[in-house]
Amino acid sequence: MKVDILLGLQWGDEGKGKVVDYLAPKYDIIARFQGGPNAGHTLEFDGIKHVLHQIPSGIFHGNCLNIIGNGVVLDPVVFRKEIEALYKLSIDPKKNLLISNRCHLILPTHKLLDKAYEEEKGEKKIGSTLKGIGPAYGSKIARAGLRLGDILSNDFEKKFSETIEEHKAILEAYEIEVDDHLLLEFKDSLEFIKDFEIGSTEYVLNNNLKKGKRILAEGAQGSLLDVDFGSYPFVTSSNTTVSGVCSGLGIPPRRVDKVYGIFKAYCTRVGSGPFPTELLNDVGEKLQKQGNEFGATTGRPRRCGWLDLVSLNYSCMINGVTDLFMMKTDVLEGFDEINVANSYTTNDEKSEELPFSLEHVTPSYKNMKGWSETIADMQTKKLTVEVLDYIAFIEHYLETPINLVSYGPDRKETVFKKDDSWS
Numbered sequence: 001m002k003v004d005i006l007l008g009l010q011w012g013d014e015g016k017g018k019v020v021d022y023l024a025p026k027y028d029i030i031a032r033f034q035g036g037p038n039a040g041h042t043l044e045f046d047g048i049k050h051v052l053h054q055i056p057s058g059i060f061h062g063n064c065l066n067i068i069g070n071g072v073v074l075d076p077v078v079f080r081k082e083i084e085a086l087y088k089l090s091i092d093p094k095k096n097l098l099i100s101n102r103c104h105l106i107l108p109t110h111k112l113l114d115k116a117y118e119e120e121k122g123e124k125k126i127g128s129t130l131k132g133i134g135p136a137y138g139s140k141i142a143r144a145g146l147r148l149g150d151i152l153s154n155d156f157e158k159k160f161s162e163t164i165e166e167h168k169a170i171l172e173a174y175e176i177e178v179d180d181h182l183l184l185e186f187k188d189s190l191e192f193i194k195d196f197e198i199g200s201t202e203y204v205l206n207n208n209l210k211k212g213k214r215i216l217a218e219g220a221q222g223s224l225l226d227v228d229f230g231s232y233p234f235v236t237s238s239n240t241t242v243s244g245v246c247s248g249l250g251i252p253p254r255r256v257d258k259v260y261g262i263f264k265a266y267c268t269r270v271g272s273g274p275f276p277t278e279l280l281n282d283v284g285e286k287l288q289k290q291g292n293e294f295g296a297t298t299g300r301p302r303r304c305g306w307l308d309l310v311s312l313n314y315s316c317m318i319n320g321v322t323d324l325f326m327m328k329t330d331v332l333e334g335f336d337e338i339n340v341a342n343s344y345t346t347n348d349e350k351s352e353e354l355p356f357s358l359e360h361v362t363p364s365y366k367n368m369k370g371w372s373e374t375i376a377d378m379q380t381k382k383l384t385v386e387v388l389d390y391i392a393f394i395e396h397y398l399e400t401p402i403n404l405v406s407y408g409p410d411r412k413e414t415v416f417k418k419d420d421s422w423s
C-alpha cells in the first residue's frame with residue numbers, strides 16, 4: 001500500500017484538521033510528520049469544537065492509529081494539556097497513539113529563547129507563535145537537541161542539566177531568568193508521557209505499509225511557510241512540503257501516492273511577512289468576519305486577501321498535488337464580485353512565476369461574479385453557475401481537479417465533487 005499526504009498550500013490554517021478528521025475512516029494510520037505546538041487544527045462534530053496542536057487529527061476515530069513522527073518537535077507540557085482535554089471527553093488516546101522516540105523535545109528554555117530572539121528583531125519580527133519551534137529545530141540541526149527516546153536512558157538527567165545550563169548562558173545576555181517551576185512542570189510532563197507508547201515509528205509505518213494498511217500523512221502549517229520554499233525569513237522552521245513526509249516519518253518517496261493540497265477559497269496569513277493579495281480594507285474585514293479568522297493557537301486576527309493562484313500554482317508544483325480540496329467556500333457568499341490573482345508584476349515585468357521575494361510584487365486579478373446563494377443549500381450537482389465557474393477557473397489554471405469542497409466547519413459540511421474517485 002501507499003501513503004497519501006494532506007498538506008496546506010497557503011500560509012496555514014486552511015482547514016487541515018477538519019479534512020483529516022473527515023477522511024480518517026478511510027485510513028488505518030494518521031501520522032504527523034513536522035511542526036509541533038505552533039499548529040492549531042480545528043475539528044467540529046456533534047456540536048463540539050476541538051483544537052489539536054501536536055496530536056494527529058485522527059484521534060477521535062478509535063480504529064485509527066495516530067502517530068507523532070520523528071519530524072515533529074514535541075512539547076511535553078503542551079502534550080499533557082492536550083491529553084487531559086481528551087480525557088475530559090472520555091477519549092483514551094493511550095489506545096491509539098504512538099510517538100516516535102526520535103522526536104526532538106521542546107524545552108522550556110527553547111520557548112524563552114524564541115521570545116528573546118523575536119523581541120530582538122523588533123519591527124522585523126517573524127510573528128512566531130512563540131512555542132519554541134525555531135530554537136528546538138535549531139538545536140536539532142546543530143546536533144545539540146534532546147530526543148524523546150533520551151528520557152528513557154540513565155544519563156538523561158545529566159544531558160538535560162547540561163543543555164539547560166547552555167541555554168541559561170545565552171538567556172543571561174537577554175536578562176531572562178529561567179524560573180524553576182518551568183523545569184519542574186517539564187519534568188512532571190515527561191513522567192506523564194512515559195505512560196504512552198513510545199517507539200520506532202519508522203518501523204511501524206513501513207511494516208504496516210507492507211501489510212497493505214492505508215496511511216495518511218497530516219501536514220502542519222502551509223507550503224508558503226516552508227523553510228526552503230516559503231516567504232523566507234517569514235516562515236516556520238520545518239519542511240512543510242512533501243519532502244518533509246519522507247524525512248519526518250522515514251517513508252521512501254516511492255511509497256507516496258496521492259498528494260491532497262488544501263486551500264481556502266480566499267487567502268489568509270497570521271504573523272508578519274509579505275502577502276501580495278492582502279486586502280487592507282472593508283472587503284478584507286468582511287472576509288475576516290465571515291470566515292471567523294482568528295488563530296486557533298494564539299487567537300491573533302488573521303490577515304485576509306483574495307485567492308492567489310500564482311503562489312498556489314507554485315505550491316502545487318513543489319508538492320506534486322494530485323487532488324485539490326477547496327475550503328471555506330461558504331465564506332465567499334454574499335460578495336458581488338470576487339477577485340483571483342493570476343499573475344504578478346515585479347520591476348515592470350509580468351509573470352506567472354513566483355519571484356525570489358514577494359516583497360514588491362503587484363498582483364493582477366481576474367474579476368469574477370460573486371454569488372448570494374448559501375452553498376449549504378446546494379446539492380453537489382446543483383452548485384450555481386458562479387460557484388462552478390470559480391471552481392473551473394481554478395482547476396484550469398492549476399491543471400489539477402478540485403475533488404472536495406468544504407462549506408462549513410462541521411465534519412458534515414463537506415462535498416465530494418467526484419464521488420467515484422474516493423471509493
Ligand code: GDP
Nearest residue numbers: 013014015016017040041042328406407408409
Ligand atoms: P488548520 O490549521 O489547517 O487545521 O485550520 P484551523 O483549524 O487553524 O483553521 C480553520 C478554521 O476554519 C477552523 O476554525 C475551522 O473550524 C474552520 N473551517 C474549516 N473548514 C471550514 C469551512 O469550509 N467553512 C467555514 N466557515 N469554516 C471552516
Ligand code: IMO
Nearest residue numbers: 012013038039040127128129220221236270271
Ligand atoms: P497550522 O498547522 C498558520 C506562522 C506564525 C509565524 C510563522 C513562524 O495551524 O496551519 P513559528 O511558531 O513556527 O515560529 O511561526 O509561521 N505559523 C502558522 N500560521 N498556521 C499554522 O499552523 C502556523 N504555524 C506557524 O504565525 O508567522
Ligand code: MG
Nearest residue numbers: 013040041296
Ligand atoms: Mg491552524
